[in-house]
Amino acid sequence: MATSTIPPAKVVRAIERARHHLGRLYRRTLPAPAVVLEMLMDAWVSQAITVAADLGIADALAKGPLSAEDLAKAVDADTDALTRLMRA
Numbered sequence: 765m766a767t768s769t770i771p772p773a774k775v776v777r778a779i780e781r782a783r784h785h786l787g788r789l790y791r792r793t794l795p796a797p798a799v800v801l802e803m804l805m806d807a808w809v810s811q812a813i814t815v816a817a818d819l820g821i822a823d824a825l826a827k828g829p830l831s832a833e834d835l836a837k838a839v840d841a842d843t844d845a846l847t848r849l850m851r852a
Contacts (some may be wrong), residue, residue, distance in 0.1 A: 814852040819846075 791799050816822070824830065824838040832850065836843040 808852065812849055815849060821850075 765844055791802075791820040794802075819841055821835065821839060830838065832847045833843050835841075835850075836846045839846070
């Protein structure tokens with residue numbers, strides 16, 4: 765098994781600062797409607813992850829892949845709605 769190493773805190777902070785500044789620069793170059801749309805899409809993704817966690821999808825898939833129908837049965841969800849969630 766490979767071992768992972770944690771980078772020094774200074775390196776992590778420097779990378780996070782750079783990422784933050786690049787993100788701000790990126791948002792400033794986009795038209796305002798595009799920034800708002802991106803923010804809305806981020807919220808949708810967050811909601812989809814929350815629903816998947818609440819349904820226990822990761823636990824249901826722990827032993828291996830399932831079809832959408834089998835997964836919906838395992839988590840007691842509607843097959844069509846679950847399929848749309850998994851495509852999000």
